[in-house]
Amino acid sequence: MNLRFWLFSILSSAALCAGSSAQAQTRVGEAVVIQNEVVRVAATTTPINVGDSMLRDETVRTGTDSAARFVMADSTNLSLGPSATLKLDRTVFNDERSYRDVAIRMTTGAFRFVTGRSDKAAYKITTPLATIGVRGTTLDILSQRGRSVVVLQDGAASVCTKSSQCVQLTQPGDTAIITSTGGRVSITKSNTPPWTFAANCAASAGLCAVNQYAGASPTIMPAVQDDGMLCGR
Numbered sequence: 001m002n003l004r005f006w007l008f009s010i011l012s013s014a015a016l017c018a019g020s021s022a023q024a025q026t027r028v029g030e031a032v033v034i035q036n037e038v039v040r041v042a043a044t045t046t047p048i049n050v051g052d053s054m055l056r057d058e059t060v061r062t063g064t065d066s067a068a069r070f071v072m073a074d075s076t077n078l079s080l081g082p083s084a085t086l087k088l089d090r091t092v093f094n095d096e097r098s099y100r101d102v103a104i105r106m107t108t109g110a111f112r113f114v115t116g117r118s119d120k121a122a123y124k125i126t127t128p129l130a131t132i133g134v135r136g137t138t139l140d141i142l143s144q145r146g147r148s149v150v151v152l153q154d155g156a157a158s159v160c161t162k163s164s165q166c167v168q169l170t171q172p173g174d175t176a177i178i179t180s181t182g183g184r185v186s187i188t189k190s191n192t193p194p195w196t197f198a199a200n201c202a203a204s205a206g207l208c209a210v211n212q213y214a215g216a217s218p219t220i221m222p223a224v225q226d227d228g229m230l231c232g233r
Contacts, residue, residue: 028091029054029072030213033079033206037063041085059087062109067204074098075212076116076123081200084109089126094118097213111141112197114210115155129178129185133158140197148178151193161185 031038031052039045041059048060054070062068062084069079074097080086089103098118104125113125115137125132127143130150137155142148150159152169159176160166167176167189175193179186201208 026056026091026093027053027073028056028088029070029076029078031068032071032211033067033069033204033209035068035204035207036066038066038068038080039063054088056091057088059085061085067200067207069207069209071211071213072099072102072116073213074102074116074118076102076118077112077114077210078104079112079197079200079207081110081197084111086111094122098122106141106143108143108145110195110197110200111143112153112201112208113137113139113141116213127178129161129180130176130187131160131162133160140193140195142195142197146180148176149193149195150176150178151196153196159187161187 031048031050031054034048034050038048039061040048041061048068054060054072060068060080062080062082064082066082067080069077071077078086085107087105087107089105090101091099092101094100099122101122102118102124106125106127115123115134120134120136123134125134125141127141127148129148132139132141132150135156137157138153139157140151140153150157150169152174153172157169158166159169159178161178163185165187167187169176171191173191173193175190177188177190177194197208
């Protein structure tokens with residue numbers, strides 16, 4: 001094979017793969033409240049502004065004295081308090097306005113989660129210590145080093161440790177407290193929350209409002225048709 005032609009083919013394939021990767025960034029929601037420092041975290045950090053897209057498989061972080069609220073394509077509302085980190089692990093669309101499978105990892109900080117129109121079984125929320133199953137719900141979630149707190153505001157939820165110790169939250173105020181001490185994880189249930197997201201709501205106008213998905217339909221790029229080997233998959 002002519003060396004020049006071979007090099008051209010390799011470079012063209014690399015460009016095609018890079019283009020395909022860029023197209024794979026799917027819009028799954030929109031920023032509706034941004035207070036102070038809110039960034040998406042990748043190879044570099046990029047500021048997020050009101051109206052910016054929330055993308056599949058991305059990490060969002062708020063700074064000190066900062067907050068954010070995102071409305072996802074199925075009208076799920078996600079609010080983040082100060083110094084919070086959230087990762088969209090997985091989002092699989094059922095159609096343009098609902099998800100078949102969505103996984104949200106709340107790594108650290110305070111959050112409020114209000115379900116949208118997707119089937120509730122589609123949602124999987126995790127903290128480093130807990131897995132939360134949703135059944136039509138407004139939840140306040142606090143993730144700290146060695147401790148997670150899940151407070152039910154409306155609906156119902158199941159909260160489990162990784163060793164499958166579970167509690168059921170069925171009444172407003174029901175709270176699951178998961179702690180890790182010396183490598184031992186325990187879960188308890190209370191109806192007297194030690195914490196709620198309400199203080200963050202009071203500090204930032206609009207942070208705890210609930211909106212329908214405010215923007216246009218999410219941009220769902222068609223899958224690139226190739227043999228899967230060209231780009232190393």
